[in-house]
Each structure stands twice: as C-alpha cells, then as structure tokens.
Amino acid sequence: MTDTTPTEPDGGQTRDLSAARDMIVCENVSKWYGDFQALEQVSATIKEQEVVVVLGPSGSGKSTWIRCINHLEVHQEGRIIVDDVELTNDLRNIEQVRSEVGMVFQQFNLFPHLTVRDNVTLAPIWVRKKPRAEAEAEATALLERVGIPEQADKYPGQLSGGQQQRVAIARALAMEPKIMLFDEPTSALDPEMIKEVLDVMKTLALSGMTMMVVTHEMGFAKEVADRIIFMEGGQIVEQGTPQHFFENPTEDRTKLFLSQIL
Amino acid sequence: MTTAPTTRERVSQRVPLWRDVIVLKWVTQVALLLVVLGTMWFLASQAGDNLRARNINTEFDFLERPVDIQISEGIDTHPDTGGRALWAAMVNTLRLSISGIFFASILGVVVGLARLSDNWIVRRIATGWVEVLRNVPLLVQMVLIYSALTALPRVGLDTGPVNGWLHISNKGISMPRVFIADGFYQWAVVVLVGVLVAHFVRRHRQAVQDETGAHTSPTLWALGTVAVFGLIGLFIHPIFSWLGPVFDGVADLLGSLPNAVPQVLLAAIVVGLAAIWIHRFISSRRSALGHLSISDDDCFRIAFTAVASLAVVALIARWTGFSAWTLNSGQDLFAVMADKFDVDGAARPFDAMRPDIIQKGRFPNYGTNGLSMSLGFASVFFAVVFYTSAFIGENVRGGILAVPKGQTEAAKAVGLGRGQIIRHVVLPQALRVILPPTGNQYLNLTKNTSLAVAVGMSDMVQVGTTVFNQTGMTLPVVAIWMLFYLSCSLTISVIVNWFNVRMRLVER
Numbered sequence: 158m159t160d161t162t163p164t165e166p167d168g169g170q171t172r173d174l175s176a177a178r179d180m181i182v183c184e185n186v187s188k189w190y191g192d193f194q195a196l197e198q199v200s201a202t203i204k205e206q207e208v209v210v211v212l213g214p215s216g217s218g219k220s221t222w223i224r225c226i227n228h229l230e231v232h233q234e235g236r237i238i239v240d241d242v243e244l245t246n247d248l249r250n251i252e253q254v255r256s257e258v259g260m261v262f263q264q265f266n267l268f269p270h271l272t273v274r275d276n277v278t279l280a281p282i283w284v285r286k287k288p289r290a291e292a293e294a295e296a297t298a299l300l301e302r303v304g305i306p307e308q309a310d311k312y313p314g315q316l317s318g319g320q321q322q323r324v325a326i327a328r329a330l331a332m333e334p335k336i337m338l339f340d341e342p343t344s345a346l347d348p349e350m351i352k353e354v355l356d357v358m359k360t361l362a363l364s365g366m367t368m369m370v371v372t373h374e375m376g377f378a379k380e381v382a383d384r385i386i387f388m389e390g391g392q393i394v395e396q397g398t399p400q401h402f403f404e405n406p407t408e409d410r411t412k413l414f415l416s417q418i419l
Numbered sequence: 420m421t422t423a424p425t426t427r428e429r430v431s432q433r434v435p436l437w438r439d440v441i442v443l444k445w446v447t448q449v450a451l452l453l454v455v456l457g458t459m460w461f462l463a464s465q466a467g468d469n470l471r472a473r474n475i476n477t478e479f480d481f482l483e484r485p486v487d488i489q490i491s492e493g494i495d496t497h498p499d500t501g502g503r504a505l506w507a508a509m510v511n512t513l514r515l516s517i518s519g520i521f522f523a524s525i526l527g528v529v530v531g532l533a534r535l536s537d538n539w540i541v542r543r544i545a546t547g548w549v550e551v552l553r554n555v556p557l558l559v560q561m562v563l564i565y566s567a568l569t570a571l572p573r574v575g576l577d578t579g580p581v582n583g584w585l586h587i588s589n590k591g592i593s594m595p596r597v598f599i600a601d602g603f604y605q606w607a608v609v610v611l612v613g614v615l616v617a618h619f620v621r622r623h624r625q626a627v628q629d630e631t632g633a634h635t636s637p638t639l640w641a642l643g644t645v646a647v648f649g650l651i652g653l654f655i656h657p658i659f660s661w662l663g664p665v666f667d668g669v670a671d672l673l674g675s676l677p678n679a680v681p682q683v684l685l686a687a688i689v690v691g692l693a694a695i696w697i698h699r700f701i702s703s704r705r706s707a708l709g710h711l712s713i714s715d716d717d718c719f720r721i722a723f724t725a726v727a728s729l730a731v732v733a734l735i736a737r738w739t740g741f742s743a744w745t746l747n748s749g750q751d752l753f754a755v756m757a758d759k760f761d762v763d764g765a766a767r768p769f770d771a772m773r774p775d776i777i778q779k780g781r782f783p784n785y786g787t788n789g790l791s792m793s794l795g796f797a798s799v800f801f802a803v804v805f806y807t808s809a810f811i812g813e814n815v816r817g818g819i820l821a822v823p824k825g826q827t828e829a830a831k832a833v834g835l836g837r838g839q840i841i842r843h844v845v846l847p848q849a850l851r852v853i854l855p856p857t858g859n860q861y862l863n864l865t866k867n868t869s870l871a872v873a874v875g876m877s878d879m880v881q882v883g884t885t886v887f888n889q890t891g892m893t894l895p896v897v898a899i900w901m902l903f904y905l906s907c908s909l910t911i912s913v914i915v916n917w918f919n920v921r922m923r924l925v926e927r
Binding site: 228 | 629630632825836843
C-alpha cells in the first residue's frame with residue numbers, strides 16, 4: 158500500500174451525485190462458468206462523474222463483473238445498460254458501448270509491435286477515422302497528461318511497468334471515453350511505480366471522469382472513491398462511502414476482510 | 420629513493436600484448452581465417468591430383484555433348500545435350516517448387532484457420548486432414564495419387580470435360596496456355612514505368628489519408644495504377660522499340676573496352692566501399708559533441724577492413740580472367756536484350772493457344788499447344804501441396820494461438836472491429852511466430868520434389884541420374900545437384916530472414 162497524501166484531511170469526498178445521470182445500470186446480473194457461479198444477482202447503478210472502487214478477496218467476481226460491463230465477458234442473466242445502450246447480442250450495441258468505455262488491464266496489454274504513439278493513435282485513426290496528424294497531436298497531449306511525452310517513439314518493451322500502464326491509460330483516453338474501467342491497474346507493478354499510476358488516476362477522477370476501479374489500494378479507495386462496493390462470492394455484500402466502509406462497516410464479512418488487510 | 424607507485428599508477432600500466440583480450444581475439448580470428456582458407460586450398464588441390472591420378476574426369480564438357488534422353492514434359496522434351504537436359508529438368512523442378520509453395524501456403528492458411536474455427540465440423544475435418552497427411556509417408560501419398568489418377572478415362576481426339584478448352588484424362592490435365600510473344604519486352608518496360616508511377620500514387624494516397632483521415636486504400640490504388648499501365652501497354656508498347664538500338668550500342672561499347680577497364684572499376688568499387696565503411700564507422704564512434712573515441716578493438720576492425728579490401732584488389736588485378744568474363748557476359752547480356760527489342764512494331768506482347776491432342780505413335784497424347792500437366796507432375800504437385808499444407812496449417816494455428824489473449828481483449832476494449840483486430844493486432848504478431856518454421860517447410864517442399872523420380876516425372880534428380888548413366892560424369896552431376904538445391908534453399912532462407920528482421924519486436 159502506498160502512502161498517498163489525501164487532498165482532504167477526512168479522506169473521501171462526499172459529493173452529492175443523486176441528481177446526476179445514470180451511466181451504468183446493472184440489474185440482477187448473473188454469470189456461470191460451467192457449474193461455478195461467478196456473479197450472483199449483482200445490481201448496482203453508477204452515476205455520471207462517480208468514482209466507484211470495488212473491493213473484495215480474490216475470486217470474489219470483481220474482475221468478472223467489470224469485464225462484463227464492456228462485454229469482454231458475457232453475462233447470462235440480468236441486464237447491463239451503459240449510457241442508455243443495453244448490452245445484448247447486438248454487435249452494434251456492443252461496439253458502441255466499447256467505444257465509449259475505456260479499459261485498463263492488470264497486465265497493460267499494450268501492442269508490443271507498435272510504438273507508444275501508434276498504440277495511442279491506432280483506435281482513433283481506425284475507429285474514429287481521425288486524420289493522422291490530429292490523432293498524433295492528441296496522443297502527444299495525452300502522453301503529456303500521463304507524464305511521459307518523451308517516450309512516444311519507444312516500443313512498449315523498452316518502458317518500465319509504471320510507464321507502460323500510463324501508456325495504457327493514455328491509449329484508453331484517446332477514444333475520449335465517458336467511462337473508464339480499471340481492472341487491478343497496479344497489481345503487476347513494483348511498489349515504487351504504483352504511486353505514479355495512482356497519481357494519474359487521481360487527476361483523472363478529479364477531472365470528472367466516471368470511473369470504476371477494481372483495486373487493492375486502500376489508500377486510493379479512501380481518498381478518491383465516492384463509493385466503495387465490497388464483493389464476496391459473486392455477490393455485493395456491502396456498499397457505502399469510504400467513511401462508512403472503513404470506519405463502521407455493518408456486515409461481518411466486511412469486518413473480517415478489513416481486519417485481514419489493514 | 421623511489422616512492423611506491425600510487426594505486427592509479429599501478430592500475431593504469433599498459434597491458435602486455437599477450438594478455439590483451441582484444442589483441443588475442445583478433446589474432447585468433449585472423450589466424451583461424453588463414454587456417455580455413457589454407458585447408459580449403461590444400462584439400463582442393465589434393466582432390467584434383469587424386470582425381471587426375473585415377474583418371475576420373477571432372478570436366479564439365481559433357482554439358483555440350485549429345486545425350487539420348489526423353490523428358491516427360493517442360494520446355495524441351497528431346498534435349499540435344501546434357502546441359503540442355505539438365506536445364507529443362509531444372510525448369511520442371513522450379514515449376515513444381517514455386518507453384519507448390521504458392522498453393523501449399525494458401526491451403527495451409529485455410530487448414531490452420533479451420534483448425535481454430537468455432538464450427539465443430541470444420542474443426543474436425545481440418546484435424547483429420549492434418550493428422551492423416553502428416554503421418555503417412557510422402558512417397559506413399561505420391562504413389563497413391565498417381566494410381567488414382569491413372570484410373571481416369573483415356574485421352575482421345577474428342578474427349579475432355581470442355582472439349583477443346585479443358586481436358587482431364589489419364590495423360591494428365593491440359594488447358595489453354597497464355598505465353599509471352601515478341602512484343603513482351605516492350606510491354607514489360609511500360610509496366611515498369613507503371614510500377615514507378617504507382618509508387619508515387621501510393622505515397623500521395625497515403626499522404627491524403629494521413630491528412631484527412633479518410634481511408635484511401637493506397638495499396639489498392641497502386642495496384643490499380645500498375646493494372647492500368649499494363650492494359651494501355653498492350654496497345655502502345657511499340658513506343659519503346661528505340662531501346663533495342665540503345666542496348667546494341669551498349670553491347671558494342673562493352674565489346675570494344677579493354678580488360679583494364681573492369682579491373683580499375685571493380686578495384687575502385689572495392690576501395691570505395693571500404694572507405695565509406697571506415698568513414699561511417701569512425702563517425703558512428705564520434706560523440707554528439709564531435710569527440711572521437713576509438714578503442715583498440717575499433718582500430719583492429721578498421722585495419723582489417725583496409726587490408727581485406729587491398730587483398731581483394733590484388734586478387735582482381737591478378738585474376739584477369741574474371742575481368743574478361745564480366746566484360747564478355749555484359750556484352751552478351753546487352754546483345755540478348757537488344758535482340759528482344761528488335762521486333763516488328765506490331766508484335767503482340769502475349770499470345771494464347773488452346774490445347775491440342777496429337778497421335779504420333781499408337782496412343783494419342785497432348786501436343787505442345789496447351790498448358791499441360793502430366794500425370795507425374797500432377798501427382799507430385801498434389802502430394803507435396805497436401806503434405807506441406809498440413810505442416811503449414813499447424814504453424815499458422817500455433818502462431819495465432821501464440822498471440823496472448825490480452826491483446827485481442829485490449830483491441831476490443833478500444834473499440835476495434837473484428838477485421839481491424841486481425842489486421843492490426845493479431846496478424847503482425849502471429850506472422851513473426853509463423854514465418855520461420857514456414858520457411859523451413861518451403862525448404863522441405865523444394866527438397867521433397869526430388870521424390871518425383873518415383874512416379875516418372877523428369878525432375879532434376881531423375882534427369883541427372885540418366886545423364887550420368889549415359890556419360891559417366893557422376894561427380895560433376897552431383898556437384899550441379901548440390902549447387903542447385905543449395906541455391907534454392909539459400910534464396911528461400913534469405914527471403915524468410917529478411918521478413919524476420921522486419922517483424923522483430925523492439926525490446927530493451
């Protein structure tokens with residue numbers, strides 16, 4: 158866990174988002190791998206500009222859930238509606254959702270045969286059909302935003318883990334998404350590189366991006382999250398503000414989890 | 420009284436030569452080079468002495484002497500000389516290898532993709548194809564195909580599925596043939612100009628795409644340009660007939676030059692190349708501020724390059740035969756090219772003929788008009804194509820599976836479509852895994868065509884055997900075989916290596 162310096166002393170901003178628009182709506186989402194039920198009746202609504210951190214022990218279905226939201230995994234029951242588009246078998250809906258939802262993976266998954274700049278511009282050029290010059294100018298701006306403009310002409314294999322993950326964030330942002338999903342973005346990083354990635358995520362959250370983050374970084378959760386969702390065994394066990402979650406959780410399983418990690 | 424040397428003084432003493440790693444490295448390298456060259460020269464002269472002592476003829480003059488060979492098909496079925504017979508056989512082998520490589524690649528990709536298909540039946544069929552063809556000896560497959568083909572109906576003067584256009588019979592397959600005619604070379608120049616123009620068209624379209632973001636398909640445009648030039652060239656090609664006299668002039672010029680000219684020219688090229696290399700090497704050792712730092716190792720490299728280039732220059736000066744040969748072959752080349760352009764203005768670049776059936780002896784057979792594939796050729800061709808497709812299919816499957824799943828997921832997550840994912844993410848990474856082993860399969864295919872001797876098709880090995888049986892020239896024929904197969908293999912591996920270098924990933 159990194160020592161982050163909170164922007165507000167009490168940790169956790171308490172913004173009132175009840176009037177904001179629903180960005181992600183999940184209704185009774187269930188998924189099975191063979192006989193094993195990975196998600197069990199998961200229901201949640203995520204508002205525009207909200208930052209939600211999903212916590213839970215490994216195998217609790219956090220990653221499966223977040224991957225269902227851009228259809229990398231297919232849910233079998235229930236409904237998922239992203240920005241008023243429902244994820245069904247309709248290819249057009251799936252592509253529309255994917256171009257509005259950016260995702261950052263635990264293993265970075267940068268394209269190793271392309272330079273950093275080409276990694277960032279690939280989708281804007283081929284999906285958004287942007288002129289190369291424009292796409293490259295935006296890529297330069299994004300790389301500056303994540304703090305590595307000087308690495309643009311290198312290949313991913315020449316960068317450190319933290320730099321690669323920041324490129325991955327820039328690549329996702331290049332599509333100008335309305336929602337960003339983070340699937341354990343710092344779990345594959347060396348401790349000294351975690352902070353640089355978390356800092357980028359923090360600025361992104363402050364800029365008003367709707368974010369859903371699966372992580373084990375409690376400091377980040379306390380400081381940045383509007384809401385924490387705790388999952389176990391494919392179910393949502395408890396959710397609430399960071400203050401509520403860390404200071405007086407109601408469920409026994411949450412207490413057990415917190416006692417193990419804190 | 421002398422003071423004890425300081426640490427710095429003790430450390431900075433010059434290393435004696437016999438302990439200097441870099442000196443030792445270069446001395447051993449150069450010594451080894453000399454030993455290898457000396458051994459080769461010694462062995463060659465010994466072998467020559469021994470062969471002469473045993474009266475074994477190693478001259479290549481049998482290539483000029485008449486032989487009595489009938490070749491199953493190809494550019495010359497009744498060659499006059501041993502050399503011509505081997506030439507015709509070589510063309511047959513090359514035809515087999517090149518067409519085999521082409522079709523085996525296509526079929527292999529189909530098989531490999533079918534192995535990964537979501538469709539259960541397609542996947543099972545592809546698996547069966549691979550398992551059966553990989554595990555049955557190629558010779559058995561070849562003979563099996565041959566015996567199946569002999570069961571086809573006999574050829575007659577009025578047979579064939581499309582009489583006059585396509586014939587399939589127990590004599591093979593015959594179809595209409597398009598061949599190059601006198602005007603071809605003029606037309607080829609038009610196409611060459613088209614290729615040049617296409618290069619600029621491609622660059623322009625690419626620039627437009629980069630500027631506006633519109634998808635302008637530059638490659639398609641380039642191909643289209645070449646096609647347009649090819650079409651127009653069919654009508655306007657005589658405009659290049661003036662090239663004939665030009666080539667004639669060059670040939671005359673080369674004929675009148677003294678031997679010294681190519682000698683001086685070659686020596687100048689060698690010295691120039693060495694000088695350029697040394698210059699570049701020295702500037703690559705210069706730091707951004709212009710400070711030059713040259714290590715001992717670099718000194719040795721520069722010296723070695725200079726000495727080697729001087730050695731080559733000495734060789735050129737001593738070996739006058741080589742210079743004369745370059746002059747003569749240059750003159751011949753331009754004379755031949757001049758001939759190709761010395762045609763009647765209205766000559767067509769292409770001609771076509773329909774297959775014919777002739778009856779020389781007791782049985783009718785295909786004549787020389789059509790493009791005919793003999794039974795032997797067909798069985799070798801299908802056998803090597805099927806057999807190699809199984810191996811290439813496995814390479815393709817392995818290459819695609821070698822691309823991590825995260826790559827496709829990341830590509831999906833940024834919104835790329837199925838085709839775009841394959842083209843921009845999966846294929847570039849899969850090719851780098853697929854190509855090296857597939858190059859090996861191409862080499863294997865080329866060498867496997869020598870099994871053609873089993874079904875009586877006249878390839879390099881079959882004709883070579885007949886030639887040395889008739890002339891007694893075993894060693895020269897074997898040398899020709901080795902040289903031929905070696906050049907094929909080297910050509911293929913040079914091409915594959917070139918692709919490999921281009922595909923390599925950059926890592927730290």
